[in-house]
Amino acid sequence: MRLPNFCKFLFMPFLLVLPLMGEQVVETGDTQIWQSRPGWVSNSARHFSVEVIDGIRFTIDEIGMGMKWVYYPQDDINIEDTGYVSFMYRARSIPVWNEYALSLGRGAASPVYLTELIDDGCWHLAWASVDGISSVDAVNLHLQVDRSGGFMEIKDLKFTSAKPARLLDKEIDILSGLEDSAGYEFLPIMGSIASGDWFTRAGYESGFPSEEVTVSGIPFKLSGNPVKHMETGVENTGQIEWRHNFKSECLYLLLGGYFNGDETPSIGYRQRNKTSMPDQLAVVIAYQDGSEDFLFPARVESGVHCISSGLGAYYVNLSDNKQVSKIKFTDNIRNGSLAVFAMTAGKSIELPAQGKPNNFITPRPKIRSGSMRQVCGSIDIRYDPDGRLYSIINRDLAAQWLKEPAYIFETDTAGKDLEGSIKVNELEDGQVGVSLTLSNKTSKDVKFSVKFPVLSGLNPGGSSSALSYFFPGRTNLISNENTYVTSDYSGYFPFQFVDAWHSESGGVYINANDSSNKKKRFWLDKDTDIEIGCEYQELLLKPGQTITLPQATIAVHNGDWHESLEGYKKSLSKWYRPAVSRKQWFREVFNFREQFLHYSWPVPTGAFDKDTKELVLTDMVETDIQAFGGVDYLHVFDWTWTPEHGRVGDYVPWEYLGGHEQFASEIAKLQQMGIPVGLYFEGYLASPKSAVGIEHGLEWRMLDANQKRYTKYGDKFHMCPVQKDWQNHLISRVVGTSELLNADGYYLDQFGFSKQYRCFNRDHGHEIPTDSVLTEMEVTKRLRCQSPLSKESVIYTEAVPTDVTSQYQDGSFTTTVRQMRFHGRYGCASLARFVIPDFKIFEILVVDKPTHDDFEGIKLVFYNGQGLWLMGGAHQWYSPEVRELIKKTHSILRKYRDAFTTDNPVPLVETLRSDVSANYFPSETEQVWTFFNFGFEHIKAPVIEVEHLPGSTYYDCWNGRPLEPEIREGKAVLTLGIRPRDAGCIVRKQK
Ligand SMILES: [Zn+2]
Structure with a gap:
């Protein structure tokens, strides 16, 4: 029972x-x-x-x-x-x-x-x-x-x-009646919607306990009986507003957030239940003097700027001593609304502290006045040939960085019997070169890993919170908080340096400086001290053999992490040589449009009619130009698909497509319009139905460590890029296609990450396992350097590859901005774009899903001066307001393209405010600064001080108005109006 x-x-x-x-x-x-x-x-x-x-x-x-x-x-x-x-x-x-x-x-x-x-x-x-x-x-x-x-x-x-059921008093501190109404002014709202319905819709068991309530200590008077409120449209954008004349420090708002759809996939996952984006929901305060504050409310309870699902007391701070004339609420989303139940004006209250120190505020070292800097002389390293370091001194700042002696290399257990020694020689600019030689004097093969260089116990003394670091991965980390992070040298960590720095003692960084793409990983460990290092992996020494690893550099500097970045760029200039020269036209691509002949994302483009075999690209592109303000490049994704042979592998869809001549002629038409065209290829995959798959799939495919086929992409063959026959096939198909179609670019999908696959297929006759960093480089290098493919065409991949591999291609996609914002990382700078500026990068905010109302994502790509990867139906996957924003960013990027394609961009230059970050893009005749306000204040204040060049003019191209900066002591102090979480852009022009 x-x-x-x-x-x-x-x-x-x-x-x-x-x-x-x-x-x-x-x-x-x-x-x-x-x-x-x-x-x-x-x-x-x-x-x-x-x-x-x-x-x-x-x-x-x-x-x-x-x-x-x-x-x-x-x-x-x-x-x-x-x-x-x-x-x-x-x-x-x-x-x-x-x-x-x-x-x-x-x-x-x-x-x-x-x-x-x-x-x-x-x-x-x-x-x-x-x-x-x-x-x-x-x-x-x-x-x-x-x-x-x-x-x-x-x-x-x-x-x-x-x-x-949701219970109001479980979520918020709500009391019946006005606890203390002295000093508050209640602003009536003309409510027209029965509030009871809102509470039901929001899932609450019941509504307000009375017509006067105190929420989080703030008194509110509701209107109507039964209570009524105002609300923006759930499925529409719009605004509501009231005229009010009052003056106060603070406006308290009893607001209800309601969301009823999915989060925009570039912003988050699953159901939308909150927003911190003023472009989506905002409060606009208009003053009698004609000025306006564009604001985003914060919760009274926590001080956090976030409008969430449910009822809560919020506040916005008002401009001092100004008479308010109007209050507006704007709603730019189509799956949610903002309900306004009550408004109370009053004094600012003491708000909760915001927890631990913000990692956005990183201290900046100061060079002590009067100190002399000697080139080559600012580093003092003591060591012995066995590899023990005794000191690393920054002589300019008299800072000893090494707490105690430590080895600069360390093998794993397998390599314990190897003999190692180091040689140190002085280089320029406060750097020393360190070479490590390892010998196998045993009678056995030794397969080993060795940490080199590794610097542990870095701490120049003083406060640990002033000890900061820079770990320049795809999601780069600049902070002073404790952490441990490690990353393989690959698309996830494409560079070779790590920096530790301190607000009073400058910094120390390592640079592995290996131009041969050897397998390695980098790490950073901050606890009380910092450890930074590189580890070479899977090395082999036969009996009697000796290996000398690439000469690493150790350097000290007097500033912050920017100096290691500059030092690294300088070291690249010694060996980094693009295999063919980079193309200015490709660098000027900002709206990068991916489009489809066959697939529906989410609707067919109509470019190809499978019944009549008619192929027309120009109409599709014209629609996109109207929608986005321009298409600088067309990337055709699925041109190679046929019902018979699938999507990838063969690349000869001519019969199904109605002949290659038609496709070639459409490409030529776009080229005449000034729009280059690129074509998709897959670096690894072949469809099971493809001729190459049927004929060679079982032979050429990769096997994993368990001798099993890879299944990441279902039943497709995951081909081994070390297989010369697969290489020959892929390269001949790219070259063959280029001869027929004369496109401008060729794309290798999945390439760049260089760590998804390793091949253990014993029949392939290669070393087991393979190293994707080397194999992807080999394929790209053969295509670029050893095939008849035109040197005028561009090659690009899915991810930014290692610095060494990037020499054989012109650019890539990246998801850096997405990763950085998802992880709340400081400054949101897309680092690779600044390290190798002529390597063109297109930011993917989200793949195969809509961008809808992600204003902030578009702005962050602009702020990085980057290309934007645009996929999906312009009218289905981008809100009208976001399309307008893309038109705006595109027009600025194109107009100032000389600056945005500079070879000397600088990320995160110093600003006058900790909540505003700026990037710098100088050309000879005009210099551009892009800004992003990471805070929630509507800033109307000096944001940056720049060198004033006589005769220069300044223009705010984000708001379309000239600037009259204050000039003092050779500097121009630039005042900007930047809304919360908004971008900005200033150009300085020389006549
Ligand atoms: Zn293989």
């Missing part, structure tokens, strides 16, 4: 689960029951804590790190008769991360995802269905943070049979 839920609980009194009518509350509030599981995450934090605040709080005190915790109940929790799990939580500093926050059972069903958590520091309800789960033997929690001090606090974890 099955007992009703509540009866069953009566007979189970010994669980840590406390039975209530129709629900089971899991008692999670004991810190002892949570076991940390560092082995369950790849980036496990070393500094974390579990403590009881209101709920149980899990905190990580390192940047970019994570942790999992598990709770094993004494007895399995029987949830057969429940349908839902829910908990209350509050959180801060969680990156966009598409893995679970809470999962159940040892099999880890994943009901709540990290990406669904609203990390505004306020309480929210999370819930999920637990259908199909009958009992729970483990409760797993997972936290990732993008700032030291990031946390997740949970309480009221329970299983219920009914769908969890």
